[in-house]
Amino acid sequence: MAHILAGVVADTTTTTGTGSITLANSAPTGFRTLNAVASAADTFPYIVRNRASAEWEEGIGTYSGSHVFARTLVTASSNSGSAVSFSAGTKDFALSITAYTYAGASGLVAPQARLTLT
Numbered sequence: 001m002a003h004i005l006a007g008v009v010a011d012t013t014t015t016t017g018t019g020s021i022t023l024a025n026s027a028p029t030g031f032r033t034l035n036a037v038a039s040a041a042d043t044f045p046y047i048v049r050n051r052a053s054a055e056w057e058e059g060i061g062t063y064s065g066s067h068v069f070a071r072t073l074v075t076a077s078s079n080s081g082s083a084v085s086f087s088a089g090t091k092d093f094a095l096s097i098t099a100y101t102y103a104g105a106s107g108l109v110a111p112q113a114r115l116t117l118t
Contacts, residue, residue: 001041004063009037009095011067013048018083021048023067023093034095038063043072045098052089054078058098 010031011023027033038044042063049056057077061069074083075098 001043002039004038004042004044004095005097006032006037006044006095008032009034011093013091013093014089015091016086016088018071018085020064020068020070021061021093023069025067033067034063034069034093035067037095040065044069044095047094047096047098048084048086048091050086050089050091053087055084055086055091057084057086058096 008031009027011025011027011033013021013023015021023034025033025035027036034044040063043060044063045058046061046069047056047058055078057071057074057079059074059076060072062072063069071083074081077084079085
């Protein structure tokens with residue numbers, strides 16, 4: 001198990017609800033899939049955004065394999081910081097440094113603390 005920080009990783013999903021996210025395994029041109037950079041049990045910072053609504057979530061995911069990841073820790077979301085119950089439609093996924101990840105890695109604040117960046 002490793003914590004993955006990798007650039008140009010993106011995909012889509014049509015997963016609904018609050019459970020694990022199943023990715024399409026079809027990265028946009030010029031991007032890599034999560035499967036290309038992660039192994040089972042690896043953790044990583046992620047962002048998921050619904051194209052058709054104001055639903056979004058960022059957090060720490062744990063890769064299960066077969067293009068599926070668990071939403072291990074939700075750090076911010078359109079649902080007041082809780083897991084979003086995603087509605088139908090296409091959502092964009094990206095492996096990305098989030099404010100939570102940056103704050104913890106930089107030593108600015110403890111990872112459990114809240115940091116507001118403006």
